[in-house]
Amino acid sequence: MNAQADTWVPLSSGERAVALEVLTSGPLSRSELARRLDLSAGSLTRLTKPLTESGLLVEAPEGPARSESRQGRPSRPLDIVAESRAFAGFKITEDTVYGVVTTLRSDIVTCRDAPLASREPAEVVAAIGELTDAFARDFPSLCGIGIGLGGRAQDRSVVDESAFLGWRDVPLGRLVRERTGLPVVVENDVSALVEAESWFGAGRGLDRFAVLTIGAGLGYGLVSGGRRVQTAEDGRGVGRFWIVDPSGPLSADGRRGSAVSLLTIPSIRRQVRATTGEDATYEEILARAVEGEPLPARVVDEAARALGTLVAQIANFAMPQKILLAGEGVGLVDVAAPVIEEAIRANRHPAADPVNLETKVSDFHDWARGGAVLAIQVLVLGAAGSGPGPRAAEQTRIPSPR
Amino acid sequence: MNAQADTWVPLSSGERAVALEVLTSGPLSRSELARRLDLSAGSLTRLTKPLTESGLLVEAPEGPARSESRQGRPSRPLDIVAESRAFAGFKITEDTVYGVVTTLRSDIVTCRDAPLASREPAEVVAAIGELTDAFARDFPSLCGIGIGLGGRAQDRSVVDESAFLGWRDVPLGRLVRERTGLPVVVENDVSALVEAESWFGAGRGLDRFAVLTIGAGLGYGLVSGGRRVQTAEDGRGVGRFWIVDPSGPLSADGRRGSAVSLLTIPSIRRQVRATTGEDATYEEILARAVEGEPLPARVVDEAARALGTLVAQIANFAMPQKILLAGEGVGLVDVAAPVIEEAIRANRHPAADPVNLETKVSDFHDWARGGAVLAIQVLVLGAAGSGPGPRAAEQTRIPSPR
DNA sequence: TTCGTTACTTTCGCGGCAGAACTTTCGAAC
DNA sequence: GTTCGAAAGTTCTGCCGCGAAAGTAACGAA
Numbered sequence: 001m002n003a004q005a006d007t008w009v010p011l012s013s014g015e016r017a018v019a020l021e022v023l024t025s026g027p028l029s030r031s032e033l034a035r036r037l038d039l040s041a042g043s044l045t046r047l048t049k050p051l052t053e054s055g056l057l058v059e060a061p062e063g064p065a066r067s068e069s070r071q072g073r074p075s076r077p078l079d080i081v082a083e084s085r086a087f088a089g090f091k092i093t094e095d096t097v098y099g100v101v102t103t104l105r106s107d108i109v110t111c112r113d114a115p116l117a118s119r120e121p122a123e124v125v126a127a128i129g130e131l132t133d134a135f136a137r138d139f140p141s142l143c144g145i146g147i148g149l150g151g152r153a154q155d156r157s158v159v160d161e162s163a164f165l166g167w168r169d170v171p172l173g174r175l176v177r178e179r180t181g182l183p184v185v186v187e188n189d190v191s192a193l194v195e196a197e198s199w200f201g202a203g204r205g206l207d208r209f210a211v212l213t214i215g216a217g218l219g220y221g222l223v224s225g226g227r228r229v230q231t232a233e234d235g236r237g238v239g240r241f242w243i244v245d246p247s248g249p250l251s252a253d254g255r256r257g258s259a260v261s262l263l264t265i266p267s268i269r270r271q272v273r274a275t276t277g278e279d280a281t282y283e284e285i286l287a288r289a290v291e292g293e294p295l296p297a298r299v300v301d302e303a304a305r306a307l308g309t310l311v312a313q314i315a316n317f318a319m320p321q322k323i324l325l326a327g328e329g330v331g332l333v334d335v336a337a338p339v340i341e342e343a344i345r346a347n348r349h350p351a352a353d354p355v356n357l358e359t360k361v362s363d364f365h366d367w368a369r370g371g372a373v374l375a376i377q378v379l380v381l382g383a384a385g386s387g388p389g390p391r392a393a394e395q396t397r398i399p400s401p402r
Numbered sequence: 403m404n405a406q407a408d409t410w411v412p413l414s415s416g417e418r419a420v421a422l423e424v425l426t427s428g429p430l431s432r433s434e435l436a437r438r439l440d441l442s443a444g445s446l447t448r449l450t451k452p453l454t455e456s457g458l459l460v461e462a463p464e465g466p467a468r469s470e471s472r473q474g475r476p477s478r479p480l481d482i483v484a485e486s487r488a489f490a491g492f493k494i495t496e497d498t499v500y501g502v503v504t505t506l507r508s509d510i511v512t513c514r515d516a517p518l519a520s521r522e523p524a525e526v527v528a529a530i531g532e533l534t535d536a537f538a539r540d541f542p543s544l545c546g547i548g549i550g551l552g553g554r555a556q557d558r559s560v561v562d563e564s565a566f567l568g569w570r571d572v573p574l575g576r577l578v579r580e581r582t583g584l585p586v587v588v589e590n591d592v593s594a595l596v597e598a599e600s601w602f603g604a605g606r607g608l609d610r611f612a613v614l615t616i617g618a619g620l621g622y623g624l625v626s627g628g629r630r631v632q633t634a635e636d637g638r639g640v641g642r643f644w645i646v647d648p649s650g651p652l653s654a655d656g657r658r659g660s661a662v663s664l665l666t667i668p669s670i671r672r673q674v675r676a677t678t679g680e681d682a683t684y685e686e687i688l689a690r691a692v693e694g695e696p697l698p699a700r701v702v703d704e705a706a707r708a709l710g711t712l713v714a715q716i717a718n719f720a721m722p723q724k725i726l727l728a729g730e731g732v733g734l735v736d737v738a739a740p741v742i743e744e745a746i747r748a749n750r751h752p753a754a755d756p757v758n759l760e761t762k763v764s765d766f767h768d769w770a771r772g773g774a775v776l777a778i779q780v781l782v783l784g785a786a787g788s789g790p791g792p793r794a795a796e797q798t799r800i801p802s803p804r
Numbered sequence: 805t806t807c808g809t810t811a812c813t814t815t816c817g818c819g820g821c822a823g824a825a826c827t828t829t830c831g832a833a834c
Numbered sequence: 835g836t837t838c839g840a841a842a843g844t845t846c847t848g849c850c851g852c853g854a855a856a857g858t859a860a861c862g863a864a
Contacts, residue, residue, distance in 0.1 A: 014820075031842055040822050045844055047820095072841025075830040208626055210719075222721050224610055227629035227720045233751035241751050242718060243711070247649045255748075309645070316644060317539075318720040319624050321633045346657075349635035349643050416851075433811055442853050446811055474810025477859040806864085813858070820851090827844070834836080 006143070007382045011051075014039075020378035022080050022378065023104065023198055027060040029075030031142070056080065080104055085379070086139035088182075090128055090374025091189060091364050092116075092149040094164055097124065099131040102141055102372040106200045111365050112351035115260065121170045130178040136180075144375030145182050147172065148189035148367055150217070152235035156185045156374070159187040163237065172289045185374040192370030193326060193362070194221030194228050199373055202324045202358045209321040212310065212353060213362070214329030218260055219243075222318055239263075244306045261395060262306035263328045271299045282328075286335045308343020315355045316348060322356040333359045408545070411581065413453075420449045421458060422782065424482050424729075425506065426601055429462040430478030450480060458482065468665030475640055482506055487781070488541035490584075491531055491774025493591060493766050494551040495547035496519075496566055499526065500766040501533040503541055504774040513767050523572045524789030529583040538582075544546045547584050548593035549574065552619070554637040558587045565639065575642075581601045587776040595728060595764070596630050598621030601775055604726045611650075613714065613723040615764070618730030620662055624720055626686070627781035646708045662671035664708035667731045673701045684730075688737045710745020717757045718750060724758040730766070735761045 008016055017037055022028055028036070030044040039047075050058040060077040082103035091098045094116075095200020101110040104203050112134060114127040128147070136142045150160025156175030159165075177184045187195075194203075194211045203209035203223055213219035218239030222229045239259040240251075249271065265282045272278075272285050275295045280288070287302035307325075314323055325333060333340060343357055360366075410418055419439055424430055430438070432446040435581045453459040462479040486503035493500045495549045496518075498646075503512040514536060516529040530549070553564025559575030561567075579586045589597075596613045598603075605611035605625055615621035620641030634684020641661040642653075651673065663669050667684045674680075674687050677697045682690070691702035709727075716725055727735060735742060746757055762768075 012820090029842075041843065042822055042823075043844080049844095069829050070841080071839080073827095074845070075842060107503040183459070208631070220719070222719070225435070231721055231754060233754040236751060237754050238718075238751060241749055242715075245649075245747050246647050268718055295517070313644075313715050314719045316640075317624070317716045319626070347643055347645050349640060351637060351638050352633060431811075444810065444854080445852060448851080451813095470811080473808080473862055474811070475858095477811060538813080698836090808861105808863085810846105810861080811846080811859080813856100816854090818852090818854100821849085823845105823847090823849105825846085828842080830839105830861080832838085832840100 003039045005092055006379075008056075008380050012047075014043070014047050015051060016045070016380075019051060019080070022057060022078055023380065027079040029077045031228060033078070034228035052078070055084075062141040065073075065335065075199060082196075083181065084140045084141060086135070087372040087375040088132055088135050088142060088145045089370065089375065089380075090131070090145070090147045091367035091371060092124060092147065092206075093163070093244045093364060094119070096364070097127045097131065098368045099128070099135065100365050100368040100372060101135050101142070102369060102376075104376060106196060106373050106376060108365060108369055109402075110135065111368075113364075118166045121167065121175065124165075125172070125179055128176055131177075132180045132182070135296045139213040143182065144185070145176060145180060146185045146187070146192065146371030146374035146378075147261075148192040148371040148374075150189055150235065150237075150276055152188055156187055161236075165222055180382055183378060185371070185378055187371070187374055189367050190219030190221055190369060191228065191230075191234055191329060192374050193219070193367060194223065194370075196370040196373035197324055197326070197360075197375065197392060198223045198226070198228060199377070200323060206321045208318065209322050209324070210314050210318055211324045211326060213316065213323065214263055214307070214328035214332070215264060215327035216263070217264055219300070219327070222320070231233065242310065244309050248302075248306075259310055261311075263303050263329070268303055268329075270294055270300055271385065275299070283331065286331050290335050300332065300336055301339055304339035305343045307332060308340040309347050311340070311355060311357060312347035315352070316346075320356075322358060325357065325359045325363045328362065330359050330361055408506065408781075409784045410458075411607055412607075414449075416445070417453060417776070418782075420446070421453060421482070421709070423586065424459060424480055425782065426606055426651040429479035429481040429768070431479045432631075433478070435475060444800075452579060454480070457468050457486075463782070470739075473497075484509065486543060488537070488544040489774040489777040489781075490534055490537050490544060490547045491621055491770040491777065492533070492547070492549045493773060494549065495766060496497035496521070496569070498766070499533065499665045500765050500770045501537065502770040502774060503537050503544070504771060506778060508598060508771060508775050508778060510771055511765065512537065512706045513801065515766075521567050521569075523569065523574065523577065527577045527581055528568075532727070534578075534582045534584070545584065546587070546781055547580065548576060548587045548589070548594065548776035548778075550589055550594040550773040550776075551593055552637065552639075558589055561588060562639075565709060585777070585780060587773070587780055588637060589773070590780030591769050592621030592623055593632075593636055594776050595621070595769060596625065597770075597779065598772040598775035599728070600625045600630060600633050601764075601779070602627070603691055604724060604762065608723045610720070612716050612720055613726045613728060613731035614716065614725065615732070616665055616709070617729035618668060619666055621729070622716075623637075624722070644712065646711050650708075659708075663710055665705050665712075665731070670701055670705055670721045674698055684732065688733050692737050698796055702734065702738055703741055706735055706741035707745045709734060710742040711749050713757060713759060714746045714749035715744070717746075719756070724760060727759065727761045728763065728764045731763050732763055756792070 018033055019037055021078055022155040034041050034044045058076045058081055075269045082105040085104050087102050089100045097114045099112050100108045102108050114131050116123055116368055134388045148165050150253050152160040154160050159167050159170040161168050173186045180183055190213055197203045198209055207226055209223040212219045217237055242259040243257055244259050244262055245257035250256050251261035272280055285296045289296040391402055423438055432450055436443050436446045447672035459480045460483055462481040479574045486763040487506050489504050491502045498518055499516045502512050504510050514533055516533050518525055549648040552566050554562040556562050561574050563568050563570050575586045575588045595755055599605045599612055599613055609628055611625040613623045619639055621639050623653055644661040645659055646661050648658035652658050653660055674682055687698045691698040
């Protein structure tokens with residue numbers, strides 16, 4: 001029952017494939033698994049037996065939805081005991097640490113936040129430590145911590161640089177590990193969100209998948225071959241150099257019409273403030289644009305056009321099967337969908353496949369959940385695996401033929 | 403010796419992996435192959451033995467370059483007898499069919515072209531037939547035909563639509579097959595070039611690889627996971643809807659600053675003609691821009707900026723390991739490299755990895771070579787395989803873990 | 805000569821897989 | 835209710851592919 005190992009690494013490659021498939025794609029019968037993994041029915045019996053015996057998989061409680069009048073012997077869906085483990089995920093902002101506890105499936109069980117008096121590493125570690133203590137009281141099965149923040153992390157542990165925290169080379173992973181005694185993963189927040197959506201969210205099972213986040217800044221992540229592509233600019237504030245409209249508004253750093261200057265929440269608020277003189281929240285601006293107030297409407301329209309242009313460029317060049325819009329700034333989509341769609345149309349071939357666009361409003365707890373997913377990945381893959389996908393060793397080689 | 407099968411399909415998966423690796427990456431010793439394919443030395447003996455016995459692989463003649471003072475037993479590189487087979491590749495333009503014969507390695511052995519009196523399918527088939535007859539006389543081992551053209555092909559056989567030929571639903575594959583008796587593949591020319599570069603050219607062995615072609619039109623192709631991504635807009639004249647500069651010059655179809663209107667050879671010539679009044683060739687315009695003539699220089703500069711912007715967008719969003727610029731219009735790179743680089747810099751994060759950009763001047767025979775590569779692929783993979791990469795069945799599934 | 809080194813071959817044994825036969829459990833037809 | 839077919843799952847067998855280890859071959863260096 002509780003004979004689960006501390007990591008899935010001892011599982012054979014076939015067993016791990018089964019466990020991962022069940023983890024990411026809900027309860028699945030053995031025959032369905034056989035189809036998905038391209039294995040014979042016999043192999044599935046062999047692979048699932050040790051997994052059910054060790055308690056990692058259980059036969060699902062057979063929901064009442066099984067009234068589907070199918071013929072033949074009813075299937076026995078296998079499921080993971082998602083609640084058997086708990087994971088803590090944190091998102092660090094300028095003034096608050098947001099924390100969540102999730103199940104193995106990354107469903108959020110609890111939220112709890114802590115204000116930050118300062119941005120000193122010690123202060124942040126203390127806040128995370130106290131939150132973790134509280135989490136561990138309620139969830140003794142807590143077995144991993146993932147932390148997402150705006151900035152870059154080396155080896156998923158050391159914060160290389162974080163402009164908004166003013167950090168350089170802070171060994172956050174080690175500090176939190178020493179404070180809590182739990183394994184810790186530190187990663188850029190956008191990267192964590194991309195992993196989370198690729199494993200458990202909108203990008204589940206997709207080969208090519210793109211995420212664009214809109215908030216205080218912009219974020220972009222690409223999944224190719226089922227694995228997130230790592231780049232040198234990850235966590236360094238992407239989008240300031242995506243010039244959407246060379247004749248657009250001039251930003252503080254001397255560039256015209258960058259995506260950041262057109263699309264981020266602070267930029268939109270600044271533009272409205274500059275023209276109307278009054279300070280309004282993002283939501284107010286969107287509401288006033290809907291009501292037809294000309295100045296906010298113009299700013300929002302410009303933002304929507306920029307967003308549509310970006311989405312079209314992503315679709316044109318990266319050709320993902322799906323694009324996810326996330327972050328606190330996606331409210332724009334609700335109020336300006338026609339403009340966005342028009343901009344996409346204007347920048348994309350009419351015969352092209354329609355852009356598979358999904359929008360997900362994310363608050364800070366969703367970002368924290370991304371951190372928890374990293375912790376889940378570490379348990380499942382051992383060490384710093386990144387995404388279900390071809391073996392790491394294959395990354396740079398020519399994949400096998402046919 | 404000549405006991406090669408008509409297709410590699412009877413080979414086992416491991417054998418085909420070995421043969422493909424040798425085919426695309428020159429002569430390789432068994433131990434080097436073992437490293438690349440992640441197999442043991444013993445397995446390599448097992449896999450290579452039937453391949454050498456059947457004559458598909460031979461021990462390389464051991465070039466004199468082996469003076470490398472390495473210790474131990476000298477390696478016996480294995481090679482493919484590239485000249486054992488010949489392949490015909492064709493590129494159809496408005497007024498000419500360009501033909502080449504290549505080896506198994508896609509090295510061009512012969513070129514021969516035929517003028518087209520009309521664009522009627524019968525005329526084109528006749529021209530290809532005559533060229534093939536001539537090729538077959540000189541190369542009795544000719545065993546496949548690949549045809550590239552501007553347009554879309556269904557099932558690699560039927561020309562769906564081709565605007566410049568004025569064709570719709572022309573069964574070109576069947577017609578040429580009946581005329582020549584050889585297996586025929588028909589494909590969009592850009593797609594063929596992408597396959598060729600991905601297998602034998604700049605994109606060899608790369609997981610993510612992008613190709614941008616500049617000529618009478620624009621072309622774009624993306625390789626992800628070692629396989630070319632197919633899209634609905636392939637062969638339908640891409641780039642007319644990539645708005646690079648919303649305040650750019652107005653094109654005939656009412657759009658401003660599209661990549662096509664800024665970058666293609668006809669557009670550049672038209673712009674120069676409109677401002678100077680005289681008709682100049684593309685090469686003349688480039689030369690006059692270099693000499694400092696203001697009007698051509700301005701047009702060329704704008705084109706270079708557009709190209710740099712596009713390259714940056716591709717790098718930003720598709721994150722390929724390499725971008726290849728190809729086509730007849732890449733002469734632009736020679737005369738305006740600094741402007742292109744500046745535009746890339748302006749549209750890309752300064753901390754990002756430098757764009758791995760390669761330029762390849764392509765004439766029509768290079769396009770024809772792309773067709774030949776398709777024929778090679780058919781021989782090697784059987785039927786319509788597309789690129790070395792994960793098994794086709796895996797395409798839509800979640801790849802196996804770790 | 806001898807030794808270490810590297811490339812390749814041979815042999816052996818194990819693990820993972822498919823395939824076939826079988827069991828279980830359902831719906832549908834009679 | 836009985837029978838049949840269909841689908842899910844299990845058990846068993848055989849086989850193929852791989853790695854591990856030992857053996858052979860061909861070199862350079864001491």
